[in-house]
Amino acid sequence: MDIFLQAMGELTRPYVILLIFGGVSAGLFVGAMPGLTATMALAVLLPFTFTMTPLNGLVSLGAVYMGAIYGGSFAAILVNTPGTPSSIATAFEGYPMAKQGRAMEAIGIATISSAIGGIAGVLFLLFLAPPLAVLSIRFGPAEFFWVAILGLTLIASLSEGSLLKGLLGGTIGIMLGTIGVSPIGGESRFTLGFPVMQGGIEMIVALIGLFVMPELYNMAALARTSLGAVSVSSKEKASFWRVTLKVLSKPGNLVRSCIIGEIVAIIPGAGGNIANLVAYNEAKRASKHPERFGTGTSEGLIATESSNNVTVAGSMVPLLTLGIPGAPPDAVILGVMLLHGLRPGLELFTTSGVLTYAFIISMGLAAIAMVPVGLLGGRLIYRVIFRTPYYFLVPTIGLATIIGTFALRNSMTDVFIMLILGTIGYLLKQIGIMPAPIVLGLILGAIAEVGYVQAILGGMAYRVPQVRLFENPLSWILIGIVVVSAAWPFILILLRRMRSGNKKGGAQ
Amino acid sequence: MTRNINTDLVAGTFGLLLSFGFWWLLDRELTFLSIGFPRAMIAIMTLVSALLVIKAFSKTVERTDLFTVGSNRRVFVTGLLFFGWAFSISYLGFFVAGVLAISVIALYLALARRRVSVPVFAGWVLIAVLEVSFFYYVFTRLLHIPLPEGWFF
Amino acid sequence: MKKIVIGSLVLCALLAIVLVGPSGAQNFPNKPINYIISFNPGGESDITARLQQSYLEKALGVTVNVTHKPGGGGAVAWSEFQRTARPDGYTIIGVNIPHIIAQPIERRDAGYTTEGWELLIWFHFTPNALIVQKESSIKTLEDFIALAKSKPKAVTVAGSGSYSANHLEILRFNKLAGIDTTYVPHTGTGPIVPALMGGHVTSTMNYSMVGVQYQDRMRTLAVATDERLEVLPDVPTFKELGYEIVGGAYRGVAVPKGTPPEVIKILTDAFIKTTEQIADKQREMGFEVTTVTGKEAHELVGRMKAGYSDILEDLAKQRQEQ
Numbered sequence: 001m002d003i004f005l006q007a008m009g010e011l012t013r014p015y016v017i018l019l020i021f022g023g024v025s026a027g028l029f030v031g032a033m034p035g036l037t038a039t040m041a042l043a044v045l046l047p048f049t050f051t052m053t054p055l056n057g058l059v060s061l062g063a064v065y066m067g068a069i070y071g072g073s074f075a076a077i078l079v080n081t082p083g084t085p086s087s088i089a090t091a092f093e094g095y096p097m098a099k100q101g102r103a104m105e106a107i108g109i110a111t112i113s114s115a116i117g118g119i120a121g122v123l124f125l126l127f128l129a130p131p132l133a134v135l136s137i138r139f140g141p142a143e144f145f146w147v148a149i150l151g152l153t154l155i156a157s158l159s160e161g162s163l164l165k166g167l168l169g170g171t172i173g174i175m176l177g178t179i180g181v182s183p184i185g186g187e188s189r190f191t192l193g194f195p196v197m198q199g200g201i202e203m204i205v206a207l208i209g210l211f212v213m214p215e216l217y218n219m220a221a222l223a224r225t226s227l228g229a230v231s232v233s234s235k236e237k238a239s240f241w242r243v244t245l246k247v248l249s250k251p252g253n254l255v256r257s258c259i260i261g262e263i264v265a266i267i268p269g270a271g272g273n274i275a276n277l278v279a280y281n282e283a284k285r286a287s288k289h290p291e292r293f294g295t296g297t298s299e300g301l302i303a304t305e306s307s308n309n310v311t312v313a314g315s316m317v318p319l320l321t322l323g324i325p326g327a328p329p330d331a332v333i334l335g336v337m338l339l340h341g342l343r344p345g346l347e348l349f350t351t352s353g354v355l356t357y358a359f360i361i362s363m364g365l366a367a368i369a370m371v372p373v374g375l376l377g378g379r380l381i382y383r384v385i386f387r388t389p390y391y392f393l394v395p396t397i398g399l400a401t402i403i404g405t406f407a408l409r410n411s412m413t414d415v416f417i418m419l420i421l422g423t424i425g426y427l428l429k430q431i432g433i434m435p436a437p438i439v440l441g442l443i444l445g446a447i448a449e450v451g452y453v454q455a456i457l458g459g460m461a462y463r464v465p466q467v468r469l470f471e472n473p474l475s476w477i478l479i480g481i482v483v484v485s486a487a488w489p490f491i492l493i494l495l496r497r498m499r500s501g502n503k504k505g506g507a508q
Numbered sequence: 509m510t511r512n513i514n515t516d517l518v519a520g521t522f523g524l525l526l527s528f529g530f531w532w533l534l535d536r537e538l539t540f541l542s543i544g545f546p547r548a549m550i551a552i553m554t555l556v557s558a559l560l561v562i563k564a565f566s567k568t569v570e571r572t573d574l575f576t577v578g579s580n581r582r583v584f585v586t587g588l589l590f591f592g593w594a595f596s597i598s599y600l601g602f603f604v605a606g607v608l609a610i611s612v613i614a615l616y617l618a619l620a621r622r623r624v625s626v627p628v629f630a631g632w633v634l635i636a637v638l639e640v641s642f643f644y645y646v647f648t649r650l651l652h653i654p655l656p657e658g659w660f661f
Numbered sequence: 662m663k664k665i666v667i668g669s670l671v672l673c674a675l676l677a678i679v680l681v682g683p684s685g686a687q688n689f690p691n692k693p694i695n696y697i698i699s700f701n702p703g704g705e706s707d708i709t710a711r712l713q714q715s716y717l718e719k720a721l722g723v724t725v726n727v728t729h730k731p732g733g734g735g736a737v738a739w740s741e742f743q744r745t746a747r748p749d750g751y752t753i754i755g756v757n758i759p760h761i762i763a764q765p766i767e768r769r770d771a772g773y774t775t776e777g778w779e780l781l782i783w784f785h786f787t788p789n790a791l792i793v794q795k796e797s798s799i800k801t802l803e804d805f806i807a808l809a810k811s812k813p814k815a816v817t818v819a820g821s822g823s824y825s826a827n828h829l830e831i832l833r834f835n836k837l838a839g840i841d842t843t844y845v846p847h848t849g850t851g852p853i854v855p856a857l858m859g860g861h862v863t864s865t866m867n868y869s870m871v872g873v874q875y876q877d878r879m880r881t882l883a884v885a886t887d888e889r890l891e892v893l894p895d896v897p898t899f900k901e902l903g904y905e906i907v908g909g910a911y912r913g914v915a916v917p918k919g920t921p922p923e924v925i926k927i928l929t930d931a932f933i934k935t936t937e938q939i940a941d942k943q944r945e946m947g948f949e950v951t952t953v954t955g956k957e958a959h960e961l962v963g964r965m966k967a968g969y970s971d972i973l974e975d976l977a978k979q980r981q982e983q
Binding site: 043046047050136137138139140141180181183184185186187188191193194195196197198199200268269318322323324325331332335338339341343345346409410411450454457458460461 | 697701702704707708711712714715727728729730731732733734736737740741767768769770771772773812813814815817822823824825843844845846847848851852854855856858859860861862874875877878945946
């Protein structure tokens, strides 16, 4: 118990509080900028942490991470482009709300949900780390494969419109992901002889291209932005108390989304990217009015923004206990820890206990800090964007995306890929193939391939290696979820027919 | 193009062409580790595309009016301007290319709705310089990420 | 009119001096140096470069910028470097063995050649090591071989990448020990740790560093060095147990072909100094520090290439048979 008190004591120093607020603000800015991501922010911050004490360095990283995942919602809500991949689904509900003039309300909901999610993640980490860590390493190649398949079934329910077109988009994304060196086998695929194509298509580049460029083209076509002016009634609804009440009024949604966020977080390699989509899907399924999703429901927004912030602290469960990064930004944090001689494992919680607990608790404080920073910053950002004429917005966002794309791998080729994918994405959107399934395919295709091939290799001694995919009980659970998820639309139709059948029967 | 287009047909045909393209480009010499997955996915893409084409001739066909939103010419020119921007970066350097591109794009898009006088445009160029300077400073000085240089800097 | 002409000529002359002047080799270095790492931030190549950064800056007197250009297992950066980097000493790149040996052989579009640059130095070496879980029933290398012999293809060995140090080493070992294990490539060292801890693979041929870092949960069966490692005194070498296996990953730095010899000397000296200064920290992390420079650096590459040649030939034959 006194480790906790000591840890809290470390955090009351003014410099640390400054770092937390500064980190959250910087993270917010990075996350809100389409083109800059949380992982990038941490990688860039890395050298600066060398001059800091271990605690200060880790606190800064944690704060920036937390802020960045939250910040992604701003771009999603205001410009229909996810600022980070963790906010893809935020755009589904947030942007329609902004178009209706409810942008402030959306930002408010996103803020409170993110804060609650962040705190939930910290609590999971503090109290449930050991059992969650054990669960985390149960995920082997076969399980990764099924998780990826599960992710792909989300395409089915997330497709606004035609299921077939969604699937086509998904397969396009998967094939785009195969370009480059194969993850297993190390051989070049589809590179057309260009050495630079060995690097393939980076997910963020595709995300930016497919989401941002069509929005820019849209603004160019219409010669105006789509942001609706905030009405008086909406401003009232965006007040701190009203928003908090709204978020807390649906505890079931919150709890479910946070749990989903945590489970996805402990799967090594997955993270906010996938968590927000799964949580959104589940919120839609559990809702009494699933048809309203996509028009600006607060339920969907709460689900995505709370789940993705859970992953910040949540994905550190395997990191701190076993040294396994649960999400991409964790790799940077692991690097920093190793550099300062902090080895993950039991001694982190005993010998370096004060440091570790202080770090964990600091992330909770960062989550709380997001509220004032976000609400104030949100108002500011909204006003700036609303007042900026479309003819400046387009090139300025273009500037941010070009820089962000370039800075990712120091590659102008990536910038061209981004522009090309963006233009193609705009055209595809016209014929009904939406960007979200394509990006999902890109992310999940790689995970599915690696899982599948590694599982097969593990089963080389069997007559039919594919059996390996069905060996583990954890696989069975996942397969079950996949089947239910894929069949859900059809189950719904069946249920509706049964219900109307009963009514007829009753009337007789 | 404001004709009513059968989007299922267009999407399906596009998918079939893409599948064929990937199938043709697939290196037959790859080991089984690298070839299995793409082959399976190409097969699925072909299947989905074929289903779309079939659906295109069925009752549930989707038809929409394409490219009816706003000015298509503006979209096209904006696209050209963006590509031009990217091309010019390696020659003019990030800074100059950025200022030039922002000014030109802003001018082009603004002319759709308003007049732009020379002093107003000069003001915009100044804003562009400020914007690019901000990013340039943050990335090269603060973050130590070098941005492409060209003839000038 | 005359004034304009003279004025422009003067301006041109000034510009020429400004743009061309100070980059002469005499006062190298006088502007920041770009140190390219062809892998992701947070990885081992990156962490090492960051460690070196401040010492390099002190030794050279200018800022050293570490930039990342990941892609294709390093090939994207290496191919672009050989194609476009200027031989003025202001752009240097991290290189890795066996990647730069294996990739140009195995891939048609790697885009670069093993000898297409000037190697400055190989500054550290992570030896390969065969590692299993602590709870595993395999206690010694002999147990491992016995198990592999009794169940062909069933014993899985995780490793980082394909045609990497890990991969080539286990192939060599398979041949020498007469066993048939299944190599399971992973996308880096990171994913191997949970795979092993969760029992999804039997063992891993990875770097001794991992054995050191996770000592309490993993058991290192053997290391691929000439002599036992100080950090793992109880772990035998493959050599002691009768298997001539010495290998691992080397990391080093290269400059473009045609860089002036004085510049090469300045950079090499700076790296030698830096390597000495960070030697202790590197050893703590599990690396073996080396300073193989100049001609010897090229010879090392030649030796490694020869050492792996029979395995690489086998792989090429396998592919043709497919």
